[in-house]
Every structure is written in C-alpha cells, then in structure tokens.
Amino acid sequence: MEGKVRELLDIPANDFDVVVRIAREEDIAVARQMAKQLAQELGFSLADVTKVATAVSELARNIYRYAQTGKIMIRKRLEENGGPTIEVVAVDHGPGIEDVDLVLTKGYTTYERSLGIGLSGIRRLMDSFEIASEVGTGTVVRVEKRRRRF
Amino acid sequence: MDNNRLEMLVEELGASEQERKLWRKLLREAVSGAGGNELRQALREPLCDLLQELGEVNLGAKLKFVIERIPTFPTAELLPLILELCGELRHHSEQTVCELEHMLSELGAPIIRVWTDVLLVPLIGGFDSDRAQALVERLLERASTTRAKVVVVDVTGVSTIDTAVGGFLIEMFSAVKLLGAEVILTGIKPEIAHTLVKLGIDFRMVAIARDLEDALRQAIALLEEERKQRRQIAWAQGSNFSGEGEEHHDT
Numbered sequence: 001m002e003g004k005v006r007e008l009l010d011i012p013a014n015d016f017d018v019v020v021r022i023a024r025e026e027d028i029a030v031a032r033q034m035a036k037q038l039a040q041e042l043g044f045s046l047a048d049v050t051k052v053a054t055a056v057s058e059l060a061r062n063i064y065r066y067a068q069t070g071k072i073m074i075r076k077r078l079e080e081n082g083g084p085t086i087e088v089v090a091v092d093h094g095p096g097i098e099d100v101d102l103v104l105t106k107g108y109t110t111y112e113r114s115l116g117i118g119l120s121g122i123r124r125l126m127d128s129f130e131i132a133s134e135v136g137t138g139t140v141v142r143v144e145k146r147r148r149r150f
Numbered sequence: 151m152d153n154n155r156l157e158m159l160v161e162e163l164g165a166s167e168q169e170r171k172l173w174r175k176l177l178r179e180a181v182s183g184a185g186g187n188e189l190r191q192a193l194r195e196p197l198c199d200l201l202q203e204l205g206e207v208n209l210g211a212k213l214k215f216v217i218e219r220i221p222t223f224p225t226a227e228l229l230p231l232i233l234e235l236c237g238e239l240r241h242h243s244e245q246t247v248c249e250l251e252h253m254l255s256e257l258g259a260p261i262i263r264v265w266t267d268v269l270l271v272p273l274i275g276g277f278d279s280d281r282a283q284a285l286v287e288r289l290l291e292r293a294s295t296t297r298a299k300v301v302v303v304d305v306t307g308v309s310t311i312d313t314a315v316g317g318f319l320i321e322m323f324s325a326v327k328l329l330g331a332e333v334i335l336t337g338i339k340p341e342i343a344h345t346l347v348k349l350g351i352d353f354r355m356v357a358i359a360r361d362l363e364d365a366l367r368q369a370i371a372l373l374e375e376e377r378k379q380r381r382q383i384a385w386a387q388g389s390n391f392s393g394e395g396e397e398h399h400d401t
Contacts, residue, residue, distance in 0.1 A: 121349035
C-alpha cells in the first residue's frame with residue numbers, strides 16, 4: 001500500500017493534457033471547466049460531460065478542503081478497445097486518510113458543512129475509481145470515464 | 151546572416167502575413183549585433199506582439215526552431231525578456247479575472263417578487279462559499295421582511311451541482327422553510343438530474359416544478375390553499391362564537 005501511494009504520487013505531470021494547481025477556491029471552477037472541455041472534445045454525451053465535470057469538481061474541492069494545495073491532472077486516452085477515455089488524477093501531499101474504506105462510506109464526513117457523499121458519489125459517477133492514501137504522505141485518487149456508444 | 155537567409159527563415163516561421171512581419175522585425179533586431187539593454191529594448195515590442203499572436207507554447211516551439219537555425223541568436227538575452235513578458239501578460243489577465251469576479255459579485259443573484267407573496271431566485275453560474283453565503287443571507291432577509299409564503303429557486307443557469315453546491319442548496323431550502331415559507335425548485339436539467347441521483351443528493355424536501363410556469367402555478371395553488379384555510383378559520387370563528395366564549399371562561 002505504502003509503495004503504491006508513493007508510486008502514484010510521482011506520476012509525471014508531463015503525460016497529462018492539463019494540470020491544474022489547486023490552491024484557491026477559484027481553482028476548483030478552473031479544473032471543472034478544463035475537464036468539461038476535454039470530455040466535450042472526446043465527444044462525450046452531455047450527461048457524461050456533466051458527470052465528469054462534477055466528479056472533478058468534487059475531487060478539487062476535497063483537495064482544497066483537506067489538503068489546501070494539490071493538483072488535478074487530466075488526460076484524454078484513445079484506446080484500441082474500450083473507446084476514448086478521460087482519466088483524472090487528483091494528487092495532494094496533505095494529511096492523508098487513515099481509513100479509506102470508512103471515508104468511502106456514504107454519509108461519513110469530517111467536515112461539518114458537508115453531505116459526506118463526495119468520494120462515494122465520485123465512484124458512482126465514474127467508470128473506474130482508485131484511491132491510495134497514507135497518513136502524513138498524501139492522497140491520490142484516480143478515476144476514469146469511457147465514452148459510451150449509443 | 152544575410153537578408154536572403156533571414157527571409158527564408160521568416161517564410162518558414164510565419165503562417166500569415168502578420169506573423170511574418172513580426173518575425174522579420176524580431177529576427178532583424180536579434181541579429182543586428184546590438185547587445186545588452188539596447189537589444190532588450192529593441193526585442194521587447196516584437197516579442198510581446200508575437201507572444202500575444204501565437205501564445206506561449208507555440209512561440210516556444212518556433213523559437214527553438216530559430217535557435218537551431220541561427221547559431222548567433224541571442225538566446226541568453228531573450229530568455230529573461232520572455233519570462234518578464236509572460237509575467238506581465240499573466241498579471242494583466244489576473245487583473246481582468248479580478249475585475250470580472252468583482253463584476254460577477256455585483257451582478258449577484260437577483261431576488262424578484264413575481265407574485266403576491268412569491269419570490270423568485272434565479273441562480274446563475276458557479277457558487278463559491280462567499281457568494282453562497284451572501285445569497286442565503288440576502289434571501290432570508292428578504293423572505294422575512296416581505297413575509298413571502300413561497301420561494302421559487304430556479305437553477306437553470308447553474309451548470310454543475312456537486313455535493314458542495316447541493317449542500318448549500320439544501321441548507322438554503324431548510325432555512326427558508328424555517329421562516330415559514332414553502333420552497334419550489336425548478337430548472338434542473340436532465341444531465342444534472344442524473345448526476346444528482348448518482349451523487350445521492352436528495353431534494354425531496356422541497357416541491358419540484360418542471361419549469362417556471364409550473365412553479366408559478368404551484369405557488370399560486372399553495373397560496374389559494376392557504377387563503378381557503380384562512381377563510382375556513384374565519385368562518386368557524388364567526389359561527390362558533392360560543393365555543394370560543396367557553397374557552398374564555400375556562401381560562
């Protein structure tokens with residue numbers, strides 16, 4: 001587990017189409033806008049564009065709330081089978097999460113004004129969801145969404 | 151470096167007549183043999199124009215190409231100048247963003263009285279915590295002073311509702327209800343509806359209307375219902391005067 005966090009924290013930013021640094025509340029909107037644009041470029045349906053944008057908004061807000069600073073990295077991937085995919089990686093060197101499973105429980109929150117459905121909500125919005133966290137090192141969340149065929 | 155070769159390079163670099171003109175100007179100054187401050191001064195203007203015309207990434211790629219072609223190109227002089235110009239441009243755009251933000255907060259969200267005892271709040275754009283806070287305060291103040299009975303919240307102008315915005319809305323609805331007013335929510339777009347369900351944000355606490363017309367109809371129906379109840383009470387009080395009198399004796 002620990003090795004995985006380190007490994008994921010060191011994902012090179014160069015490989016991504018967009019890297020948004022999250023440090024202020026306004027940056028959340030920037031990250032969301034970028035995600036929206038890339039999803040649109042890949043030809044996602046309006047519903048899926050909204051889902052991706054909402055998930056990124058959620059991820060960026062988590063960084064801003066719990067780690068203060070971090071970054072959102074987004075890339076388009078064109079795969080042979082499975083079709084165009086958007087991949088989002090949220091990285092922070094914040095306090096980390098002690099019990100990842102607990103955080104993924106619906107309704108759990110350490111933030112008083114939150115609904116506690118953020119992370120579990122992201123998982124439902126996206127096709128794949130991966131989280132790695134270590135107390136004192138940081139947290140990485142990697143999510144993907146495929147373009148659906150109609 | 152002779153004019154011919156320079157012209158060929160310009161031809162390769164510039165996609166349009168305007169770009170070619172800018173490159174010609176820049177390259178002439180760069181190979182003029184001047185140095186130090188003088189060179190920097192001369193390069194400044196064409197470089198600034200090119201930066202605005204091409205953007206940072208494109209300009210970088212083209213400059214790399216130039217540096218490979220012209221061994222005597224004053225790269226060292228150019229670098230700090232580019233950084234300086236980028237900084238200026240960024241500062242400028244930051245200022246614009248700042249002004250726009252200011253304008254946005256001034257635009258705010260209007261609270262419109264659309265009918266007797268009915269307030270309409272059309273929400274537009276994103277909501278950071280400051281804007282959300284200011285809006286809730288203003289709405290509660292207004293709902294309380296006008297004694298509004300129904301508040302219609304229209305989210306047509308909101309492009310994404312994440313858990314933070316959802317949480318803010320729920321908070322706002324609860325507060326309005328505590329003031330004794332009903333809330334009707336309208337303007338949820340189909341793509342947002344799906345996202346809200348996936349996220350598990352529940353707006354069942356308020357009435358939902360398909361569109362503003364429907365919302366207004368619901369609002370008026372609510373008001374009618376209340377008026378009817380009030381008439382009934384008045385009638386009951388009138389015909390049942392003795393009952394009330396008995397109550398008087400009891401106390």
